[in-house]
Amino acid sequence: MIQAILDIVRNNVTREKTLLCPDQASAKFIQRQLLRHEKGLINLHFEGVAACISRSLGFFMIERRAKSLKPGEGLLILQEMVSPDGYFAASREMPGFMQAMWQSVQQLRLAGIKPEQLTPAILGNDRKAAELGELLRKFSDYLKANALFDYPRILEECLFQKAMAGKGHLILLPGNLPLMPIERQVLEQAGDQLVLLPWSAPEDIHLPASWRSEKRRVAFSGKATACLPNNAELQLFAATEPQAEIREIIRQIRASGLPFEQVAIAPADPAGYAGLLTANLGIAGIPHAVSLSYRSEEFKPGRLAMNLCRWASDGFPADGLIAMLSQGDMRLFRPLTKKEAAAGKRQVSSQQIIKMLRESHIYGGRDGYEKSLLAVGDEAASRGHPEILKRCRRVAKAIQFLIDSFPEKIAPGAMAMNLHLLLKKFTRISGEDDARRLARVKRRLEEYRNTQAAEMPLGRVMWWLLLILGLDSETEPFKPDGRVLVTSPEAAVLSQRKLLFFPGMSHSAVPGSAGTDPVVPDFSRKLLPPLKTAEESRYEAIGRFSTAWAEITDDTRIFVSFAMVDPGGRAASPSELFTRALRQKTGGSGEFSKMLNTAALPLIGHLADNAMAAVDLCEWLWRRQIHGCSRDELRALFEETYPTWKRHAAAQANRSAGASEVANGIHGWNSAAWDFRDHPERSLSASGIDELSGCPFAYFLGHVVGCMPSEQVDTVDAGLQGWLDAMQRGNLLHEIYEIFLQRAGWPVTEKHAGLLEDVVEEVAARYRILVPPAGISAYEVGRAQIRRDALEFFTGECQAAAAGEAKPVGYELFFGMTLPEGKINPLGLDTAEAVPFKMEDGRVVRLKGKIDRIDETSDGLKIWDYKTGSPKKFLKGGVQEEKAQLQLALYKYAVARMLAERGDPRRVVGSGLYFPTENGQRQRIVMENGDENQIINERLAGVFDFLVDGRFAASGPCEECNAMNLCPYAMLFNGGEEEVKGDDD
Ligand code: SF4
Structure with a gap:
């Protein structure tokens, strides 16, 4: 030719x-x-x-x-x-x-x-x-x-x-x-x-009848037995799944020793394989050039466009939004300019947004974001973080803009333009390629600006947009020299490369997925030539390969393969073309099931032992072990091959011996900014002191560097949990206790049972909006449990009132924090002013906190902190005992000081934890050690040492630390052994 x-x-x-x-x-x-x-x-x-x-x-x-x-x-x-x-x-x-x-x-x-x-x-x-x-x-x-x-x-x-x-x-x-x-x-x-x-083409090569035109083809004898030229060097294999198939291709490329520009790969189903293939080639460090018609979805802007359409069709679920943000395709806020960054302006990052969405347990929906986000913001503001509230407002506004761009009814042309605007505003662009691809998707959408179709429901418009975006495809410019070529079968053969791979030869990929047409079925098609039947369409797909393969030259090695499941995980069977190739190679019946896992048709799993080069470390170790390497030999060989690993072991030994440097502050470290002592702007809560007296390295990572959230991130699946998490449940019960006692007054009697029911209904209904439950039954189950806990509390209060021992006089009392609007406490002690505490060295730290409840008895005032979990960990020796001691000591000290300042003669005579839930069985744990000054002083001792030497020595405990999976010290403090203990490992 x-x-x-x-x-x-x-x-x-x-x-x-x-x-x-x-x-x-x-x-x-x-x-x-x-x-x-x-x-x-x-x-x-x-x-x-x-x-x-x-x-x-x-x-x-x-x-x-x-x-x-x-x-x-x-x-x-x-x-x-x-x-x-x-x-x-x-x-x-x-x-x-x-x-x-x-x-x-x-x-x-x-x-x-x-x-x-x-x-x-x-x-x-x-x-x-x-x-x-x-x-x-x-x-x-x-x-x-x-x-x-x-x-x-x-x-x-x-x-x-x-x-x-x-x-x-x-x-x-x-x-x-x-x-x-x-x-x-x-x-x-x-x-x-x-x-x-x-x-x-060879006479006996398999071609569809429709292509056998005398004018265009040589005459065929009709004996269609072969699919590849007989002189081709053909190898076949089956793989357990597509990843294993691609790994085998990589092994064969390496084992062949050929330069990359002598290799071409032509996947039978480019749409399903190209992404996986190129990702694996990239990981293996094999340079490659792709010349395939990519679907829009293979690239960032197209993928985001389609995901936005799916998100809108599904009713704006929060997990869809999180997926788009965490994939890195989307950003809700534009990046800051250099000038803005230099001026100290901060942008809300996608990670922060994801955290907000997860923490608020939003399920999504057209009206499901704003209230929940603002509730999270309000709660943070009440803890003294108004900047989080500001952040939540910005995020809620951006999400609302996004949702408002998808009206319930809209004309397709108008929606295409809305999507155009959204992509322009929200696509994360990280290079020239992204910018070029975004421009192309936008151009494509613009073409539909004047589409003359009337308004229709959003779902139908989204379906149509998904269709046109799905039809869109692009051939990227490519430079094949020096690289493995990923392309169509025709181009792979024309490239005249020495090693050709044809992966993904499954039944659904190669003879095409010509299914029965529901409009014009095959029996009608047979009567309406030249309309093609499904079978004819399939043969044309086979013919495409056959005509390409007919051009393969003598000195070419060919690999034809398929995976037993498709990239979506569904079982796959070999295509007719694959079994023909098998028959051509073996000369027998070519029966797939009998040949599978034989020399003629090896079955390749994730780790394969049939080529020279291991694809990765895991396979490298496995190969050597099955070839009889002992553990010690293996370790020596391993350390020699991977010197970085050896260095890691040495570094860990140093850390364990305390001989390694622990972070010494950061560049431009301003220690004064971190000092709580004699600082009029800074105040400490009990949990703040607890954090400061914990692991300094964790404090360094969480606060100084700011590379991880200081509070433990909750990764519980909201869907599995049903409705509220432990923290939200605790907050809800606290609100019920407060509102009920305020409204009922004292003494509480059985006649207030109806009031309690009303309060439970009211508060639960409010939380249902703030934290949408997974479903009606999840809500019903959650509310029933809350009702039982509230009744337990109510019984306790009735008994206490009847005994006449104590009367509640303060609920949710704030000090050193912004007071919630309209809040009044009978005790009149709420104050936004922090309470000063003089340490033993004479310096002053300012304290803040929120006290759940203060009761008045004939002896004086008693402070209670509600706990809605189990009392076990707060008992003597429990993991939370020290934390609770500090918290109660701090409250006791603060209340006594505030009373004295006001000239109130009442005294604080006790404090403790109160467990008014069904689980806690109304237990009370009274604080035994009465010397609150001593407790606070002890806990503050040495917590500011890092300001002097700038060192943040790691110390654990690590169980509740966010850095646990990446901190090099975690393994040491957890007593974790890095040595492999036995042969079973
Ligand atoms: S993982 Fe442990 S040692 Fe590392 S920072 Fe956290 S608490 Fe400290």
Whole structure:
């Protein structure tokens, strides 16, 4: 074929010539081969069949002011034409049905089937035949009335006008290029200007009947037994899953010792495989060039566009938003300019947003974000963090803007433009490639700006947008030199590389996924030639490979493979082409199940032992172990091969011996800013003191460097949990206790039972909005438990009131913190002022906190802290005992000081923990050690040492530390052994 093209090029220098090619990469490789023989190619263009034919009608379309029908536009038009009361009414809303209808109409038009040919005898139903014929007619009339051209109409018009005739330029048609009958008719009108390029295939190679045209093909004997040239060096393998298949390809590339530019991979299903393939090649460090029509979804902007559509169709769920943010495709806020960053402005990061969404346990929905986010913000503000409230407001506003861009009803063209705006605003761009791809997706959406379809429900518009975005594909510019080529089968063969891989040869990928058409079934198609049946479509897909493979040269090694499950995890079977190749190789029956896991057809798992190079460390170790390496030999070999690991072991030994440096502050370290002593702006709560007296390295990571949240991140799956987490449940019960006691007054008696029920209902209903439950039953179960806990509390209060021992006089009392609006305490002690505490060295720290309850007894005041969990960990020796001691000592000290300052003669005579829930059985743990000054002093001793020496020595305990999985000290403080203990490991 190359020689024929060269002859034509040399003898027709001044004439325009168009070589028809299956794809861009094939054109590139044909051009390279031609350039090896000819210094320059003059007047030679490379083009696809559809582009060449459409171009021939160019002037006619301009004169008529006609427009091409854009992908997906025809579907909208057709959708309006299907009668809601007709034969197809019931199927109309079925997912995928309208798309199938659109494809059938296109195929009928491409095959030149007229409406009158659709008879009841052919379609098997009177109404169906009449309505389908009517649809064909209406659709054709609509195109004519609106000067619109789809590909079948372009072909029809070309045929009518003889558009290809007398153009004067040569059209070179390779013999192996698949054509539809009508395309062939159009091209043949070029007469002598159409040059059929020779193409030969072995006689017994398998090809579909529709391609066996005498004019274009050599004569076939009809014995279609082979699928690959007999002289090809063929190897086959099956893999347990696609990842194992790709790893085997990587091993074979390495084991071959060939330069990368001698390798090409042609996946049978590029859409399903290309992403996985290129990701694995990237991880293995193999340079590669991709020349495939990528779906939009393979890249960031297209993926975000489709995910936004799915998110809107699913009702804006929070996990969908989190997925888009954590994938890195989306950012809710633009990055700061250098000037803004230098001015100290802070932007809300995606990680912070994800944390906010998780902590607030938002389930999502059109109105499901704002209230919950603001509740989180309010709660943080009440703890003295107004900046978090500000952040929550900004996030809530941005999410609301996002949701408002998807109205309940909208015209498709308007929604395309809304999506255009959202992508412009929210896509995270991290390089030129992203910017180019974003511009392309936006251009594509802009094309639909003036689409003339009426408003429709959001779900339908989203479905349509998903369709047009899914149809969109792009060939990225590629530079194949020095790299492994990932491309189509035609281009892989034309590249003339020495090692070719054809992975993913499963049944669903290779003969195409031609399923039964619900609109024009196969029995009708048989009666309507040249409409293709599913089987004929499948054979054409096989034919595509066969015609490409026929060109494979003698010295090429070929690997044909398939995975037993597809990338989605569904079981897969080998394609007919694969079993033919197996038969050709083994010469026998080629029965797959009998051959599997034999030398002719090895089965490759995740770790394979059939090539020289291990893909990764795991496989490296495994290989050597099964080849008889002892543990010690293995370790020595391992440390020699991976010196970094050896260095890690030495560093850990140093850390364990206390010989390694622990962080010494940070660059530009301003120790004064971290000092709580004698600082009028800084105040400490009990948990703040607890944190300061914990691991200094954790404090350094959480506060000084700010690289991890200082409070432990809750990773409980909200869906599994049902409704409230432990913290939210505790807050809710605290509110019930407070509101009930305020409203009931004292003494509480049985007659207040109804009031308690009302308060439970009121507070639970409010939390239901703040934290939407997983479902009705989750809410019912959660509320019933809360009611039981509230009743337990109520019983306790009734008994206490009857005994007349104590009377509550203070609830949720704040000091050193902003007071909630409208809050009044009978004790009158709430104050935003922090309470000073003089340490033993004479310096002062300012204290803050929130006291759950103060009771008045005949002896004096008693302070109680409600606990809604189990008392066990607060008992003597329990993990929370010390923390509780400090908390109560601090409260006791603060209340005594505030009373004294006001000249109130009452004294604080005790403090303790109160467990008023069903689980806590109304237990009270009274604080035994009464010397609160001593307790606070002891806990503050040495906590500011880091200000003096700047060292943040690690100390554990690590169980509740966010850094546990990455901190090099965690293993040491947890007593974790890094040595492998036995052979079983
Ligand atoms: S993991 Fe342990 S040692 Fe490391 S920072 Fe956290 S508490 Fe400290």
